[in-house]
Amino acid sequence: MSLEIDLSGRVAIVTGGGKGVGRGITERFLEAGADVVICGRRAPEALPSIGGREAIFVAADVRDVEQIDRVVATALERFGRLDTLVNNAGGAPYVEAAAASARFTEKIVALNLLAPLNFAQRANAVMQGQEEGGSIVNIASVSGIRPSPGTTAYGASKAGLLSATQSLAVEWAPRVRVNAVTAGMVMTEQSHLHYGDEAALARVGATVPLGRLARPAEVGDACVYLASPLSSYVSGASLLLHGGGEPPPFHAAVEGETGG
Numbered sequence: 143m144s145l146e147i148d149l150s151g152r153v154a155i156v157t158g159g160g161k162g163v164g165r166g167i168t169e170r171f172l173e174a175g176a177d178v179v180i181c182g183r184r185a186p187e188a189l190p191s192i193g194g195r196e197a198i199f200v201a202a203d204v205r206d207v208e209q210i211d212r213v214v215a216t217a218l219e220r221f222g223r224l225d226t227l228v229n230n231a232g233g234a235p236y237v238e239a240a241a242a243s244a245r246f247t248e249k250i251v252a253l254n255l256l257a258p259l260n261f262a263q264r265a266n267a268v269m270q271g272q273e274e275g276g277s278i279v280n281i282a283s284v285s286g287i288r289p290s291p292g293t294t295a296y297g298a299s300k301a302g303l304l305s306a307t308q309s310l311a312v313e314w315a316p317r318v319r320v321n322a323v324t325a326g327m328v329m330t331e332q333s334h335l336h337y338g339d340e341a342a343l344a345r346v347g348a349t350v351p352l353g354r355l356a357r358p359a360e361v362g363d364a365c366v367y368l369a370s371p372l373s374s375y376v377s378g379a380s381l382l383l384h385g386g387g388e389p390p391p392f393h394a395a396v397e398g399e400t401g402g
Contacts, residue, residue, distance in 0.1 A: 150175035153221040158231030160186030162330040166358020204257040226369040227265040229258035230281045234296035254299035275317035282324040311378030319377040326384025329355040351386025
């Protein structure tokens with residue numbers, strides 16, 4: 143049995159698939175041979191493409207169910223099937239909870255929790271009618287499994303997404319598998335907005351046991367695996383992609399005291 147992943151003939155939707163982590167995911171699916179439909183509120187300057195094969199873009203705000211339906215309909219009209227949904231679109235600016243307005247919090251929860259749930263529901267409806275079913279991958283975050291100061295609503299939403307992943311895996315089995323990739327810090331074109339200049343990025347990367355931030359393509363690798371036959375018995379799982387995690391702060395304090 144070959145361990146190479148070949149998704150030729152398969153169709154994937156990647157939300158927010160035109161930039162950052164989403165672009166890395168899209169490119170990996172294209173490399174694996176899949177046809178990919180991406181969506182976002184604005185079209186990327188250049189569509190992700192590999193070897194002359196290009197993703198299809200549909201303008202859509204994933205917080206709007208009617209626009210979700212349009213993305214799914216485009217995939218079906220163009221390719222006749224839907225094998226994988228990657229719920230990648232999300233994010234949040236830094237705002238301390240005491241200063242966050244109710245409207246701000248609602249928008250963050252709508253983008254990071256409600257939108258993935260609605261998109262998954264629509265994708266599942268298609269996949270349940272396919273002989274080979276399908277796979278849904280939710281892009282979660284370490285913010286959902288540890289304190290997330292400054293992005294409280296985001297962290298809470300990602301925690302909810304991890305819980306939903308487990309519940310949906312039970313409800314939609316055996317035809318549809320549902321998993322999550324719980325990502326840590328990833329180097330993208332906007333990393334400087336969160337972490338600072340090159341020197342600051344290097345210092346942040348040094349806090350990770352593997353010594354660097356993840357690359358978008360590495361998140362894509364995890365998604366391709368979860369969409370492939372190699373993960374045929376994986377459902378309701380969260381794949382931690384955080385380079386070893388974040389060492390407990392007291393370790394640094396202890397080393398400072400002992401001179402280690």
